[in-house]
Amino acid sequence: MDKGRINESAPYAVEMRHITKVFPGIVANDDITLQLRRGEIHALLGENGAGKSTLMSVLFGLYQPEGGEIYKNGEKVTINDPNDANALGIGMVHQHFKLVDVFTVLDNIILGTEPSTLGFLRKKEARKKVMRLSKEYGLNVDPDALVEDITVGMQQRTEILKMLYRDNEILIFDEPTAVLTPQEITELMGIIRGLAAEGKSILFISHKLNEIMEIADRCTVLRKGKYVGTVNIAETSKEELSSMMVGRGVKFEVDKDDAKPGETVLSIEHLSVKSRIHKKLAVKDVSLTVRSGEIVCIAGIDGNGQSEFVGALSGLEKCESGSRIVLNGEDVTKKNIRYKNTHGVSHIPEDRHKHGLILDYTLEQNMVLQRYFEPRFQHGGFIKFDEVRKYAEGLIDKYDVRSGQGPLTPARGMSGGNQQKAIIARELDRDHDLLIAVQPTRGLDVGAIEFIHEQIVASRDAGRAVLLVSLELEEVMNLSDRILVMYEGEIVGEFDPKKTTVQELGLYMAGAKRQHGGEGGDAE
Amino acid sequence: MKEEKKGFLAKEGVRSVIASLICILGGLIVGFIVLVVLAVFNENISFAEAFKGIVTVLGGPFSAGSFHDAMFQLGNMLFQSTPLIMTGLSVALAFKTGLFNIGAPGQYLMGAMGSLIVALSIPTSVVPPVIVWILALLTGILLGVLWGAIPGFFKAKFNVNEVIVCIMTNWIAANVVSWVFKVTGDNFINYAETKVNFIRKTATNGVATWSFGLNDLFGGSYLDISIFIATVIAIVLYVVMNKTTFGYELRACGFNKNASKYAGMNEKRNIILSMAIAGGLAACGAALWCLNGSQDFKWETYLTLPADGFNGIPAALLASNNPIGVIFASIFLKYLGAGGSNLAAHTSFNEYVSPLIIAVIIYFAGASKLIKDLLARAAHKKKTAAAALADPTSRDPGGGPKEEPASGTANPPDEDSAKDDLIAEDENAEGGEES
Known part of the structure; x- marks a missing residue:
């Protein structure tokens, strides 16, 4: 890997110092420090619910931390909302893409920063810039295709182009490979390396150790909302990373x-x-x-x-x-x-949001999704709330389902891993x-x-x-x-x-x- | 004090009520601005008149002038709230199950037709009026159930958007009702009085809802016990939706059809059932109104749909689809309506300011989710700031996600929010009485 691109003497492209973020019932980030060098691919590793997404949301201006400071190129900055982040050159590809399905790729890329004269779009100009960026970074997209018609891989490239179009310098990728096929992953890795070679600083959020070992220069590990450490990838191993992340050998x-x-x-x-x-x-x-x-x-x-x-x-x-x-x-x-x-028959479904859970129901309501009609949980059509609570608490305990408010947590507010654990608890217990x-x-x-x-x-x-x-x-x-x-x-x-x-x-x-x-x- | 405030906004039910109050306040402010503008541009109307106007609207039936008139208007307000509560419940139930019942006007008309025909056809000399009354009510409800089930059926079986079918069934109902009464005309149409196009009052057949002197107590108004029937139905609906397996299923299907199907629920049956019950509720409202005994039902309906059918939507929105809240929201809307009438009677303005205020409130109600989110944000900011500053233990390293189940109590279950609804709306109604 070309380590020469990283400028170790310049101030950090982004430095987050002692960030603390508290949610009801959970300290999501507890005194976390993250230092991103210019031109570096920096991985952020942690289990589901370790606080990776929260930390990135703080950086992106979606949450305000209770403690800590953010520095960009050595200067202290405050980021109140994503617009501030954008103005500072921070861009993010979310795990679930934020694209308008019925818009074209080009429309999606310029959305929010459309060049216009008197309210009329100047799309030609935008198209030129998009095509130039697309060529420069090898991001192959069809600017006139509707987003709903293109592959997940191309949607992701559209998201990356969105960041580049806004001249972002710091690119955050939130679990970018989760939705990709192996071929697309290989391609994405190439793209990310190309971006870093051009001097962009990259934060790569993942819990896939192989990918981190393959692509990252350094890796910061979080565990249960706490900072565990930052290591050079060249000097570590998959085993070491995993034990840092989980707190024990895996x-x-x-x-x-x-x-x-x-x-x-x-x-x-x-x-x-x-x-x-x-x-x-x-x-x-x-x-x-x-x-x-x-x-x-x-x-x-x-x-x-x-x-x-x-x-x-x-x-x-x-x-x-x-x-x-x-x-x-x-x-x-x-x-x-x-x-x-x-x-x-017990069934752990493929799509936990579509089939596995009713996201607007609480965890305990979801735990009895196929059993609420059993005599144990109802009497004469009236739900026995105490029984449901007891049962849910038992499952939560046995399967270590973590959430902010126990059985009363809305399923929507739980991390993906814990949602999955909840489904598994429910299905295996039946x-x-x-x-x-x-x-x-x-x-x-x-x-x-x-x-x-x-x-x-x-x-x-x-x-x-x-x-x-x-x-x-x-x-x-x-x-x-x-x-x-x-x-x-x-x-x-x-x-x-x-x-x-x-x-x-x-x-x-x-x-x-x-x-x-x-x-x-x-x-x- | 600060602690209290924090906990206060942290409850979702409280936020719902506050959001509703903000909607109402917004409507009143806009109404007042309109009155002021009218006063400014019309030299015959003084500025003071605008103040008098908004006070009159706010006073609702209490702006009537005399005590007797106020009682009379109050009684009629409560009576007229009954059908609105029922259509509001109808819309709220459908919303809770993920459906938009814009078919309440049609269901209302079918309910009116069913109950009137039965109430006027069965001679009370043969069958006791009580039995006729019950039969009439049930027939009305049954027709509404069928009428509501139609859009439900098309939605479940063919995935046709319920809004389209509802609008079609509305106009079909309007025409069916006109046709039926035209064909059977002589049996039901009121020829005795000089009015045209009205059905006979059911009292002419001795069928009328019991008022137990309520009508006399309230200045000879139409008030009868139907308002209590509607209240009981709202409470039952609340219990069914929140405490029973049936309600659990209906709400599950409303939130996520696919997951409900995966869990083995019959989501198609639930869609039909939910629309059928919604239809029954709207029709029940119509039947309760007609069976009062002294009401004129206009049978030539093919050009218009009953306003109370549509007004169920704002009632439900204003109440955040909480059945108990619907009672108060409906009464409040009728309260403003009474204020509007008094505005025309006692000031230089016409009564259209009160529908305007209601309309603005409804616009705000449409954005109540936004208001609630903003409130939640405010509450959260305060809470986290307080927690970070005052409570170092919350940053205790041991305080991982799993170890703090106690904080679960911060999020109240639905029943709490309903109680809050009740209290806060109550206060609001009282506030109106004082002015």
Whole structure:
């Protein structure tokens, strides 16, 4: 890496000294210091809820700290709102993009700083600048495409162009890789390096250690709202970073014994499901079984029918005629979601905001989302609030779900990792024979991932059948007892994780190889 | 003192009430400005008249002049609040479940038609009036339920926006009602009095809501027990929405349809149910109004929709969709209406200032979320500043997120906010009485 670009003698591009930010019930930032050099890629590492986002919101003017100062190029500044931040050259790409879907890329880039004469837009000028920046930094976008039509990767490049268009010097990336495919991640890394080479200072928020090791120059670690330390990446290791972040050593491998598969719990025969988007078959004639005491994983690249497959299984999607889903020997193909929920299916959904939680409900209300009608929680139609509270408190304790106001915290106000923990607590605690876990660790930090993996293995060891759907090959290899690869809605291969490699799986996932019949595929 | 203030604004219910009061204040200020402007530009109206005007509006029925008139107006205000409370509840319930019931006018008309036909058709010489009254009320409600279920059905089954279907059902109802009464005309239309286009008063058949002397107590007004019925229904609705599994489900579906479906709730059934209940509530308001016994219902409705149907929307907005709040919001809106009438009667202004004030209040109510957020911000700033300065223990290193469940009490559950609603709105009403 070209270390020459970093100017170590000049004042810090941005220095945050002793920042303290208090929320009701939580000290989100407790005396945190962060020093960003010019031209540096500085990673900010921490678990979910460690205070990374809060610190960045302080820098971006969204929150006012109770204590501490911010210096830019050695001068003290106050940042009251994002406009101030912008004026100081601080730009941010949020984890969830702030784009107007029905506007074009160009309109989104200039939004808020449109050049105009007497109220008429001077778009030509803007377009020239955008195209120049796009070329200069290799940020390939189509300025006339609507945001809703372009890929997530291009949306992110639009966000980056937005910052560059405003001549920002300090660029904050909040978990930029969480939504990207591996190819897009590689591309983004190249872009970020290019930006740093041009003298931009970059704050890279992440909890993915591999990425930080790959790209960052230095890394500041936060834990539970406190400053742990700043290290040079060249002088540290993944293990050291993770123990700084979590406060203890973290296992990257999952400890588990060999599976002792028992009876068949779930058997799927000739399942076909139509896509909601293009109305063609997204899942084609899939048959598989899952036995008690084993973790079967469906691997594949996103968009190969996994969502529709799980949807049909849980009852959220309709399956085509001829499909058969048998649970514990009973045909449940036509049964509704409630029936499946109460007859042994627990489901950790892919999208925790869309399906997993009612964000406007409190944590305790969410904890009983599928059980509120049980005699334990209601009497004659009236909810037993005491029972709900007790139950929620029990789960919060057992699964270490952290939040500002305990069971009364609105789900919306919780960090992503704790929202996921809440869902996992709810689903694992329900009496179940089959656990369907879709991307259970998406967007979570290593500590939470370790915890969730342990819970899934514990569920298996307790004799449950586990069907795991994951896009992360590392997770697939680590956790599963049997791997099925799904490609374009079909199962194209079955593997024993001990006898296969990531490379081999990758070939099947990309459709280059297949095991069973199929035209043009190489039989193994 | 400072401590108190901080805790005061920290409660969401309190913020809701304060936001509503700010909306009302904003409306009054704008109303006053209009009066002043009128006074400035009209040499016949003095500046003092503008003050008298705003005081008259603020005084509501109490600006009537004499004690007797004030009581009379007060009684009618309470009586007229009944249908508004019901349509307000109808709209509020739909809002709570994520639906916009702009179909209350149509549901109201169907309720009026159903209750009038039954009340006037069954001879009270055969069936006791009590039974007829109950049957009439139930028929009205039933028609409203059906009318409300239509947009719910289209929303659930075909994902048609409920607003469009509601507007269509409004005008269908207006025409159906006109047609039915035109066809059956002679049985129901009032030919005895010299008025035209009105249905007979139900009292002509001996069917009238009991007033237990309330009408005489309030200067011979129309007041009857329907206001209490509406109040009881509001309380029941509050309990159902907040304390029962049914309400839990309805609200869940309103907040997040997908998650409700995932959790095994029948979200389509809940949409239909919620619209059907909303329809029943609006229709019940109409039935209670018609069954008073002394009301003239204008049957040629195909050109107009009942205002109380639409006014349920501002009532619900002003009450932040809290059923208990709807009672006070509705009474308050009618209170200003009475003030408007007195404005025309006792000053040089006409009565249109009071609808103007109401309109401005509604604009503000539309922005009540913004006002609440600003209040929350103010409360938060104060609190965090105080905490950071005065309470070093809050920065205790051990005070991690997990260890402080006690702070959960800072955020009150809904029932508290309702109580606050009650108290604050009450104070407001009393304030009006004093002036």
